[in-house]
Amino acid sequence: MLAAxxxxxxxxxxxxxxxxxxxxxxxxxxxxxxxxxRLARKSIIEQHGYTLESYSAAIxxxxxxxxxxxxxxxxxxxxxxxxxxxxxxxxxGQPKGAQ
Numbered sequence: 001m002l003a004a005x006x007x008x009x010x011x012x013x014x015x016x017x018x019x020x021x022x023x024x025x026x027x028x029x030x031x032x033x034x035x036x037x038r039l040a041r042k043s044i045i046e047q048h049g050y051t052l053e054s055y056s057a058a059i060x061x062x063x064x065x066x067x068x069x070x071x072x073x074x075x076x077x078x079x080x081x082x083x084x085x086x087x088x089x090x091x092x093g094q095p096k097g098a099q
Contacts, residue, residue, distance in 0.1 A: 012068075012075040016058050019048040021079045 022044045030037040045055045062068045 012071050013058065014075070015048055016055075016062070017072065017075045017079050019045060019050060019055060020059070021076055021083070022048070024076075
């Protein structure tokens with residue numbers, strides 16, 4: 001019953017978020033299927049301490065759990081906002097100042 005009262009939601013792996021954002025940023029310039037993109041993706045994944053398999057498994061885990069997807073995407077948005085100098089947004093349903 002205590003878990004039902006917890007409004008913090010599932011935890012989000014900040015390393016996974018950073019890796020995901022770095023890959024998406026790289027894909028904006030190199031695309032997704034070029035040899036350069038494949039090499040860059042592998043390098044980014046390894047720089048963040050993942051193997052291709054462990055990164056894929058971590059992303060699949062988020063995709064397979066509906067309750068993890070929204071917090072993960074909000075963390076991605078907040079990371080992108082912080083990188084471009086915007087103030088991170090508040091997750092849906094969370095009062096301002098509760099971050």
